[in-house]
Amino acid sequence: MTAPPHAPAPHELGALRQRYRLERERRVRPDGVAQYRGTDAEFGYYASDPYAVQTERDPLHDTVDVAVIGGGFGGILAGTRLRQQGVKGVRIIERGGDFGGTWYWNRYPGVHCDVESHVYLPLLDETGYLPEWKYAPGEEIRRHAVRIARKFDLYADALFSTEVTSLTWDEATETWTVATQRGDSFRATYVVNATGTLTEPKLPGIPGIENFQGHAFHTSRWDYAYTGGTSEGGMSGLADKRVGIVGTGATGIQVIPMLAEDAAHLYVFQRTPSTVDERANRRTTAEDVGADREGWAYERRENFLRIVSGEPEGKDLVADRWTASAGLLEKLLPSFRRPGDRKDFEAAYEVADAARMNELRSRVARAVTDPETAEKLKPWYRYACKRPAFSDLYYPAFNRSNVTLVDTADTHGIERITENGVVVGDTVLELDCLIFATGFFVGSFGIHSGKLPVHGRGGTQLAHTWAQQGPRTLHGFTSHGFPNLIQMGSLQNASSVNFTHVLDEQAAHAAALVAAAEAEGALIEPSREAEDAWIATIAEDAPDHEWFHAECTPGYYNREGRGRPNGPTAYPHGAVAFHQLLERWREESMGEVLRTRATARS
Numbered sequence: 001m002t003a004p005p006h007a008p009a010p011h012e013l014g015a016l017r018q019r020y021r022l023e024r025e026r027r028v029r030p031d032g033v034a035q036y037r038g039t040d041a042e043f044g045y046y047a048s049d050p051y052a053v054q055t056e057r058d059p060l061h062d063t064v065d066v067a068v069i070g071g072g073f074g075g076i077l078a079g080t081r082l083r084q085q086g087v088k089g090v091r092i093i094e095r096g097g098d099f100g101g102t103w104y105w106n107r108y109p110g111v112h113c114d115v116e117s118h119v120y121l122p123l124l125d126e127t128g129y130l131p132e133w134k135y136a137p138g139e140e141i142r143r144h145a146v147r148i149a150r151k152f153d154l155y156a157d158a159l160f161s162t163e164v165t166s167l168t169w170d171e172a173t174e175t176w177t178v179a180t181q182r183g184d185s186f187r188a189t190y191v192v193n194a195t196g197t198l199t200e201p202k203l204p205g206i207p208g209i210e211n212f213q214g215h216a217f218h219t220s221r222w223d224y225a226y227t228g229g230t231s232e233g234g235m236s237g238l239a240d241k242r243v244g245i246v247g248t249g250a251t252g253i254q255v256i257p258m259l260a261e262d263a264a265h266l267y268v269f270q271r272t273p274s275t276v277d278e279r280a281n282r283r284t285t286a287e288d289v290g291a292d293r294e295g296w297a298y299e300r301r302e303n304f305l306r307i308v309s310g311e312p313e314g315k316d317l318v319a320d321r322w323t324a325s326a327g328l329l330e331k332l333l334p335s336f337r338r339p340g341d342r343k344d345f346e347a348a349y350e351v352a353d354a355a356r357m358n359e360l361r362s363r364v365a366r367a368v369t370d371p372e373t374a375e376k377l378k379p380w381y382r383y384a385c386k387r388p389a390f391s392d393l394y395y396p397a398f399n400r401s402n403v404t405l406v407d408t409a410d411t412h413g414i415e416r417i418t419e420n421g422v423v424v425g426d427t428v429l430e431l432d433c434l435i436f437a438t439g440f441f442v443g444s445f446g447i448h449s450g451k452l453p454v455h456g457r458g459g460t461q462l463a464h465t466w467a468q469q470g471p472r473t474l475h476g477f478t479s480h481g482f483p484n485l486i487q488m489g490s491l492q493n494a495s496s497v498n499f500t501h502v503l504d505e506q507a508a509h510a511a512a513l514v515a516a517a518e519a520e521g522a523l524i525e526p527s528r529e530a531e532d533a534w535i536a537t538i539a540e541d542a543p544d545h546e547w548f549h550a551e552c553t554p555g556y557y558n559r560e561g562r563g564r565p566n567g568p569t570a571y572p573h574g575a576v577a578f579h580q581l582l583e584r585w586r587e588e589s590m591g592e593v594l595r596t597r598a599t600a601r602s
């Protein structure tokens with residue numbers, strides 16, 4: 001048998017391990033997650049909405065059937081699936097000025113989805129929409145969110161530029177009181193929480209960040225009034241500007257080539273390089289994707305989900321770099337199930353991982369002409385340590401004379417920000433504009449964080465109870481003591497890289513729960529025993545992966561280098577098995593969460 005191209009010789013593995021360890025040590029900071037600062041208080045302007053037209057309205061004090069918190073794809077899909085179940089009074093409450101969620105906020109130049117559009121965009125069959133490109137631009141995705149909302153009449157009762165500030169269960173009426181920052185206080189029989197996970201922009205806590213006198217903003221609040229242009233480029237406002245961008249994650253990779261085109265000079269402040277694989281975006285036809293039959297989009301996304309979840313599947317319809325990497329993940333998962341079995345890990349995964357990473361490092365060397373710059377752009381960690389990125393434009397941008405890569409790994413990022421620029425080591429760089437592509441806090445807004453206080457039966461606050469006892473749910477959706485509250489997201493649930501697919505399955509489940517409760521005139525509330533049983537189910541085969549993530553370079557995947565905690569945080573057998581389990585449960589056991597109401601449903 002011949003070794004795959006880029007496979008390491010046996011003696012190279014040891015050297016590679018040592019290199020990865022040193023790179024990790026170079027980057028780990030004692031302050032971990034505390035190195036970041038939020039976009040609140042004096043930094044609140046970093047989070048304000050540049051796209052919304054603010055309109056005045058009177059506070060609402062009425063009653064709706066379902067309040068859906070969040071108007072991203074989670075909320076839109078929940079609204080759609082509820083409509084399909086015949087629910088009329090659906091009110092979606094959204095912080096942004098329109099539907100779209102991530103795609104509403106992230107409008108930076110070059111924004112694209114790096115999951116294939118034909119599996120990522122939901123409800124293609126129902127809307128009859130066919131994406132033009134294999135990987136859709138963000139604006140097309142945002143418009144699709146609007147298209148769905150229009151088709152399923154979700155604008156009718158939606159509240160935009162509105163943030164829910166508390167949810168309180170009222171025992172007398174068996175409804176939730178939903179309060180917002182605009183003075184609303186209305187009742188909802190059911191609440192679906194779809195607030196997303198990577199929603200709060202984070203800024204680096206670089207000393208002096210508040211002193212910068214140039215123009216500064218976060219990529220998720222792009223200031224086109226300053227840069228000019230659109231998400232397709234043409235930023236004429238930058239033609240005479242020295243621009244700095246901090247961050248080379250999935251966002252930085254997309255925006256940097258666009259800035260390189262338009263800025264007088266671009267400084268890219270890199271701390272850890274991403275893996276940047278081939279993009280190969282191209283126009284597609286209905287024939288290419290088999291869009292000539294009903295149900296084609298459902299089949300395609302199921303096929304993608306099965307492959308990236310490591311399930312046996314004969315054909316690969318999407319055939320891209322995600323599906324090409326699925327085999328690698330498949331090799332990694334068994335070593336999470338057999339703790340301490342490093343021999344197995346080495347034999348099955350490590351060699352394949354090294355081959356993949358060697359391939360990606362040689363891609364840098366081929367694309368970047370200056371060897372010193374190329375060396376700095378090479379990622380030295382295992383493939384699954386960080387979110388992979390994909391671009392055919394990123395590396396060539398560093399061959400331009402107006403682009404400078406500033407590696408900040410040795411100084412743990414930019415050391416200081418002054419009135420006029422930044423300091424890295426001995427170098428002071430003057431800048432007109434500083435852009436933060438520094439990502440988002442993970443799950444910091446949701447109801448578990450307590451930022452959105454939820455008071456259930458007897459005034460119990462969900463975040464307090466969970467802080468003491470750990471998260472308690474049935475299937476991730478419902479919790480004892482919090483009737484008619486349905487949570488979407490990945491906690492005690494299952495996730496996948498194609499998150500809209502996961503959200504759609506969750507939306508269908510939420511809508512089925514509401515429909516069943518309506519049909520029976522019942523409340524939805526699992527027993528404590530049902531929660532216990534679910535937690536035991538997900539704990540039983542919970543993977544032991546903390547050791548793997550603790551060997552990775554820091555980032556949001558591993559709590560800035562501390563490792564990813566083990567424990568019953570997600571269903572361990574993947575999204576495909578989880579969706580099957582939910583379907584069976586809806587058919588056979590859904591009645592177990594339906595409780596008799598004390599009051600008549602008004």
Ligand code: NDP
Pocket residue numbers: 027112113114115198204205206246247248249250251252269270271272387408412413414437438439440554555556
């Ligand atoms: P990330 O958290 O992935 O990246 C943040 C970047 O900022 C990292 O490169 C980080 O470096 C860098 N950084 C942070 N602090 C400093 C500092 N003090 N000095 C220098 N650099 C610093 O955020 P992104 O917005 O890129 O991506 C977030 C997620 O959003 C992705 O992982 C993905 O899930 C999603 N996304 C999806 C896209 C899609 O196409 N589907 C497109 C874009 C984003 P370091 O690594 O060293 O911490």
